Amino acid sequence: MNRKSKQTIAFGAFRLLSLAVMGILLWILGFIIYNGAGAMSIEFLTTSPKDNMTEGGIFPAIVGTFYLVVCSMAFAFPLGVMSAIYITEYASNATIVRIIRIMTNNLGGVPSIVFGLFGMSLFVNTFGFGDSILAGSLTLGLLILPLVIRTTEEALKAVPDAYRSGSLALGATKLQTVRRIVMPAAMPNIITGLILSIGRISGETAPILFTAAAYFLPQLPHSIFDQVMALPYHLYVLATSGTDIEASEGAAYGTALVLVGIVLLMNAFAGVIRRYFNNKMKTY
Amino acid sequence: MLAKRCNKLRERIVERIFSVSGAITTIAIVLIVVFLFREGFGLFGSSTIENGYSLFVNAKNDISSLSPTDTKRIFDGEITDWRDVGGKAGEIKVFRFDEIFNLYSEDAFGDNYALLPDKLAEVIDNNPTIIAFLPDKYAPKPSSVVKRLTDRRITAADFVLGTQWLPTATPSPLYGMLPLILGTLLVSLFAVILALPLGLGVAVYLSELSDNRIRRIMKPAVELLAGIPSVVYGFFGLAVLVPLVQRTFALPVGETAFSAGIVLAIMALPTIISVAEDALRSISPAMREASLALGATKWQTIYRVVIPCAKSGLLAAIVLGIGRAVGETMAVLMVSGNAAVMPHSLFESVRTIPATIAAELGEAPSDGTHYQALFMLGCILFIFTSIVSIAAEIITKKHHTSKEL
Numbered sequence: 001m002n003r004k005s006k007q008t009i010a011f012g013a014f015r016l017l018s019l020a021v022m023g024i025l026l027w028i029l030g031f032i033i034y035n036g037a038g039a040m041s042i043e044f045l046t047t048s049p050k051d052n053m054t055e056g057g058i059f060p061a062i063v064g065t066f067y068l069v070v071c072s073m074a075f076a077f078p079l080g081v082m083s084a085i086y087i088t089e090y091a092s093n094a095t096i097v098r099i100i101r102i103m104t105n106n107l108g109g110v111p112s113i114v115f116g117l118f119g120m121s122l123f124v125n126t127f128g129f130g131d132s133i134l135a136g137s138l139t140l141g142l143l144i145l146p147l148v149i150r151t152t153e154e155a156l157k158a159v160p161d162a163y164r165s166g167s168l169a170l171g172a173t174k175l176q177t178v179r180r181i182v183m184p185a186a187m188p189n190i191i192t193g194l195i196l197s198i199g200r201i202s203g204e205t206a207p208i209l210f211t212a213a214a215y216f217l218p219q220l221p222h223s224i225f226d227q228v229m230a231l232p233y234h235l236y237v238l239a240t241s242g243t244d245i246e247a248s249e250g251a252a253y254g255t256a257l258v259l260v261g262i263v264l265l266m267n268a269f270a271g272v273i274r275r276y277f278n279n280k281m282k283t284y
Numbered sequence: 285m286l287a288k289r290c291n292k293l294r295e296r297i298v299e300r301i302f303s304v305s306g307a308i309t310t311i312a313i314v315l316i317v318v319f320l321f322r323e324g325f326g327l328f329g330s331s332t333i334e335n336g337y338s339l340f341v342n343a344k345n346d347i348s349s350l351s352p353t354d355t356k357r358i359f360d361g362e363i364t365d366w367r368d369v370g371g372k373a374g375e376i377k378v379f380r381f382d383e384i385f386n387l388y389s390e391d392a393f394g395d396n397y398a399l400l401p402d403k404l405a406e407v408i409d410n411n412p413t414i415i416a417f418l419p420d421k422y423a424p425k426p427s428s429v430v431k432r433l434t435d436r437r438i439t440a441a442d443f444v445l446g447t448q449w450l451p452t453a454t455p456s457p458l459y460g461m462l463p464l465i466l467g468t469l470l471v472s473l474f475a476v477i478l479a480l481p482l483g484l485g486v487a488v489y490l491s492e493l494s495d496n497r498i499r500r501i502m503k504p505a506v507e508l509l510a511g512i513p514s515v516v517y518g519f520f521g522l523a524v525l526v527p528l529v530q531r532t533f534a535l536p537v538g539e540t541a542f543s544a545g546i547v548l549a550i551m552a553l554p555t556i557i558s559v560a561e562d563a564l565r566s567i568s569p570a571m572r573e574a575s576l577a578l579g580a581t582k583w584q585t586i587y588r589v590v591i592p593c594a595k596s597g598l599l600a601a602i603v604l605g606i607g608r609a610v611g612e613t614m615a616v617l618m619v620s621g622n623a624a625v626m627p628h629s630l631f632e633s634v635r636t637i638p639a640t641i642a643a644e645l646g647e648a649p650s651d652g653t654h655y656q657a658l659f660m661l662g663c664i665l666f667i668f669t670s671i672v673s674i675a676a677e678i679i680t681k682k683h684h685t686s687k688e689l
């Protein structure tokens with residue numbers, strides 16, 4: 001066989017493999033969207049589950065996931081961004097930077113169930129928060145911290161050093177440079193990271209299994225010390241341990257569609273922001 | 285003058301705040317390690333018998349302690365003669381605490397069950413081949429007729445090498461994690477073997493062959509694949525793959541290591557693709573141009589120059605893919621069937637370490653050995669994934685330094 005036809009075969013195989021991966025993605029999305037669309041309605045999104053979760057909607061789970069996302073980001077986002085600013089802009093000691101970086105890299109690879117264990121041991125038992133929004137959010141916040149730090153670090157590093165030098169040469173202080181020059185330039189990428197983190201957090205099940213999630217609650221939570229229902233846990237319950245799995249199938253497809261919808265929306269949103277600001281940068 | 289000072293002060297304060305948040309992050313990570321290991325290592329040295337209970341035999345019995353496996357087999361009726369556990373021949377009579385209420389009427393125990401220990405001692409005295417499982421609260425005092433079996437302690441060897449995971453067995457639960465470790469490895473390795481050709485193929489395609497237009501579609505698609513929550517993958521697996529596997533291979537149940545492996549392979553794909561693609565892209569264009577200038581075809585260049593150069597990066601992709609598969613919880617919990625037995629084939633139900641934690645932590649009381657055993661499993665996962673991250677880092681670092689040379 002000559003080398004040209006070898007090349008044709010090899011390249012054909014790579015194309016095929018890529019098509020296969022795209023096919024898998026479309027299969028999963030298509031399956032969820034096709035089956036979930038039937039369950040979708042305004043009522044499904046705005047009412048509570050009824051009759052052992054076979055009827056009614058998923059409103060409490062949507063609200064619960066919303067609370068968890070907001071609370072965990074309120075904790076992880078400022079902490080992560082400030083840590084990243086410290087690492088990239090301030091820290092002069094290379095050892096400290098390396099320690100923090102090794103720690104966060106390592107943390108990024110830790111399975112989410114291990115965060116669940118830790119959250120249960122520290123927040124639920126030791127601090128005595130019980131199963132609550134607070135305990136769940138802190139656990140989720142820790143889980144997402146490495147991602148926030150990494151995306152912010154990358155965003156800050158993408159700002160050319162000339163910006164910093166220029167600002168400092170004009171007599172601005174370090175803080176002024178960071179606040180007025182570096183941060184505005186890095187903001188689009190930081191926001192993109194924030195949005196992707198939200199998408200990730202809203203789908204996590206394992207960390208809230210023992211720190212926040214409830215099987216069923218008759219009313220919405222009143223404070224951060226209450227348990228909540230959450231979308232991913234609700235889907236898990238519907239798919240595996242409902243009293244009547246056949247009858248709650250429609251609700252399960254609907255919940256899966258809402259979860260996938262959140263991720264799709266967040267990814268699309270992040271993409272739009274990225275593109276918008278990239279175009280804007282080009283015009284300078 | 286004052287304004288300038290204020291400014292300086294503000295600079296200082298803000299810098300402090302930044303450094304403090306860096307410190308908090310580091311402390312949080314240290315805390316995770318401390319709490320995980322503190323709870324986990326409590327397991328070793330705990331009694332093998334259920335908390336608050338002890339085993340008693342007649343004082344004439346030679347046996348002075350029993351291993352947890354023997355205890356379990358005696359109480360399950362698998363061992364029926366003392367000879368089998370190293371004692372004098374004689375049929376073992378198993379006695380559980382509740383049975384005392386069948387032998388005596390309620391008023392024989394006196395006020396507040398004050399005479400209960402004496403009655404239990406009587407029973408043990410009357411049956412030379414008895415083994416009694418009694419709560420410490422009512423246990424008879426060791427005497428010339430009653431002997432309390434010495435506690436054994438759970439050892440690291442029991443935990444690591446034990447082949448039975450029976451955390452709720454009474455009187456002595458068994459925490460052998462070998463079936464869980466093997467289950468995890470079986471599913472993860474199968475998943476990575478499935479995902480490798482796909483992942484590496486897509487990575488080569490994205491970095492070497494595709495034009496910008498296709499990249500602009502493929503990259504977000506891969507990101508999306510990474511973004512789909514694991515519980516949705518689990519649901520998809522349960523609704524589509526499990527019935528498919530069951531029908532195709534004519535199995536009694538579709539929840540097998542095979543189904544779990546397929547789901548995990550899909551989930552490990554984005555990690556493998558993005559790490560491998562980065563590795564391929566980091567090869568300098570000069571290498572490719574040199575190869576092409578020497579008359580090699582594009583495929584020869586990829587095959588003989590680009591891939592060998594990116595070898596360590598591709599290895600890192602494989603390692604991280606395994607790490608991703610090993611730690612995955614919800615999807616595996618939903619499709620693997622969760623039978624905690626030694627796995628024999630891909631077409632049986634298996635249970636992985638993360639799935640075990642997720643399935644059992646809710647029922648384990650927080651002061652018992654079961655809880656500690658689950659934390660110990662968490663420690664094992666933590667250690668494993670740490671090794672994976674560090675290995676990947678070392679592999680890629682070596683790669684970078686060798687490239688600079």
